[in-house]
Amino acid sequence: MNKPIYYEQYQIGDTRSAYGRTITEADIVLHAGQTGDFYPHHMDAEWCKTQEFQRRIAHGTLIFSVGIGMTAGDINPVAFSYGYDRLRFIKPVFIGDTIYAKVTIKEKRDHPKRTNSGFVVELVEVINQHDELVLVCEHLLLTEKQSV
Amino acid sequence: MNKPIYYEQYQIGDTRSAYGRTITEADIVLHAGQTGDFYPHHMDAEWCKTQEFQRRIAHGTLIFSVGIGMTAGDINPVAFSYGYDRLRFIKPVFIGDTIYAKVTIKEKRDHPKRTNSGFVVELVEVINQHDELVLVCEHLLLTEKQSV
Amino acid sequence: MNKPIYYEQYQIGDTRSAYGRTITEADIVLHAGQTGDFYPHHMDAEWCKTQEFQRRIAHGTLIFSVGIGMTAGDINPVAFSYGYDRLRFIKPVFIGDTIYAKVTIKEKRDHPKRTNSGFVVELVEVINQHDELVLVCEHLLLTEKQSV
Amino acid sequence: MNKPIYYEQYQIGDTRSAYGRTITEADIVLHAGQTGDFYPHHMDAEWCKTQEFQRRIAHGTLIFSVGIGMTAGDINPVAFSYGYDRLRFIKPVFIGDTIYAKVTIKEKRDHPKRTNSGFVVELVEVINQHDELVLVCEHLLLTEKQSV
Amino acid sequence: MNKPIYYEQYQIGDTRSAYGRTITEADIVLHAGQTGDFYPHHMDAEWCKTQEFQRRIAHGTLIFSVGIGMTAGDINPVAFSYGYDRLRFIKPVFIGDTIYAKVTIKEKRDHPKRTNSGFVVELVEVINQHDELVLVCEHLLLTEKQSV
């Protein structure tokens, strides 16, 4: 389960995807409970009827957390998650929508200081059942170089 | 509870903070359950003993989601959350650590195309009980201009 | 966030309210799980069809707990929650109903023995989306007097 | 499971009790998540160290909800829960405390208007593992009379 | 609550049943979260539309766990749960189905080695609201003999 993949082995353009997941009312209730974000956008169906989308929408942090969780594959013991760039909430996700996550190796970047590792930039795209992009971000995977 | 704050009213350097929150084993179990990320870094205390930090660590998406949730204040009906930049996991958060979130208005930026709104950039810093920075990111708040 | 409000400062007739919250099937499932109350009134949709309301109803303790949670505001470091009087379940709350909580300072009462504090009686009213009162109670806030 | 017990059959002084239950950190986390009450008294172990009890305390509504849930027995189809009086939080409950609930038929009271039913007043006492009373309240059970 | 029932006292053919329980979307989400089983059969409503049953189905381990939980009665201090035989998933359970559990004493069997106890075999049947058998198993209760 734990096979090292070194910086040199990542191929730009490679993709991986995962099973889909329907976002339920229960997911939103649980995420409010975990984060303490009980904003009416997520929790008050009556108030939402008076707003643009007319329905409760999932928390951005929920779709991000689930999207990232969905893409988790095998452990790479020579890499670790450094952070995320350009996280954008493109479209709202509603109760009953089903989301899919796709990861594409977008770029490889040397580390500014360390010569023995580099950044593998994974483009994470989350789409809904209508093939609409709902969330996008770039995952920075700090990865050891094999050659060093 | 819903008072409009326009782009012009945000003052660079203004800060707000929130009550602290102790990250519990239950939080990690619930976050694994919500996201499907059951990596041994979070779930297997025995395996963790063999690793650098020797203890289970909280998911990055958990600390991000809770940190953002902690900073939620009143609703600003003339702004919405556009996304996050430069999200970085600086230090691990362990079971029993207490985290605090602080938001600082860092920058204001015109929207490249729309003249009637601009980006308010909030620097979100999450620190632990030892005053160590554990997570940082920039929140982009797309905010209407009053003058238009 | 922690500003002392002394007994003398509470004004009878003052009110505060909060965002609404839609009571979901997930809330009922979670409340049954927390309390161990799996009565068919809350958990068995088929049995409920044979009863007066024909639908599952939320636990009274759920509506009370959420209603009280909704009214939580800033911390008053010179007051603490002494208890509740006259808690009444006026109407059932069904899955999908949205509830709102309103707090009114109803009465101020000297403590029978302590001269340095008194009871601030908050009337807590929970209404549904049809403006029907579903739950009512009186919260006793034991509050320090400033003058002493 | 559903045996009618009429007003006349309740005997003042009769008691029933239930299995104990240890209040866990997970219970508090789940209750905060259900109610939205993330006050530092329950959630911030560091802040609690600076307070009187030095430890996180369970929400009053948690102990009430669990205590009531623990005493749920068979369904009485000729009675329903009318409300609660004199709910008092006598002592704090800490993580790891074990609570026990005991119900005593305390009083029977005619309904002021309806002649065909009356109030059975159940005294609910919740004690901890040191036999200290932590919560007390009176449950009003509106019960049909058989004789009518 | 804890009355010993010895091997000799169990009567073949005796039955007990329990309140019903509606299986909700929240139950499936919580069970996925507890077990880590996020298979699309349970979690992806879109994928399920392309499959035989066209709807999400509850995890087998969820129906088993809830079915067993529903039949828990008083504690028998002279018996313990040894295991289960012939657990079969006869029909799928869908969101909104209501299940009922029935236990029948099916057989009594001497323990091959211990003379002071024997196996009481409980047939556990879980049916849905259409009286269809959805799950069946045999529970082995290792029970002390009184005569020894």
Add this chain to the structure above:
Amino acid sequence: MNKPIYYEQYQIGDTRSAYGRTITEADIVLHAGQTGDFYPHHMDAEWCKTQEFQRRIAHGTLIFSVGIGMTAGDINPVAFSYGYDRLRFIKPVFIGDTIYAKVTIKEKRDHPKRTNSGFVVELVEVINQHDELVLVCEHLLLTEKQSV
């Protein structure tokens, strides 16, 4: 992710294993909440002190559900889960124990009636951090034959 594996392709003796998982107090609380099994063996730390193991033990259905969930791999579209045989609870699992699941193809058996499929019998073994077997069962996978 969905690669058909036919009956003929399963090799007796093949094994697969999975990441470990520490069983937490939160898991037990959540399982009690899902199943309604609040027996003091799992929930009352004080009562447990007076019993043989002196500590709370995990529900058998929890260890079974998690153990099965841990072994979930890719979907085999030509097989489905028929049931389980000989499920045995060998040793108790305590809070803080870490469990590991191992699956071994133990046997292949023709279906008594259907010629186009057969049973692949998977031996599921769950061990703890002391390499002690805590749970064992046989999983019956009804699998299509390719040759037909």
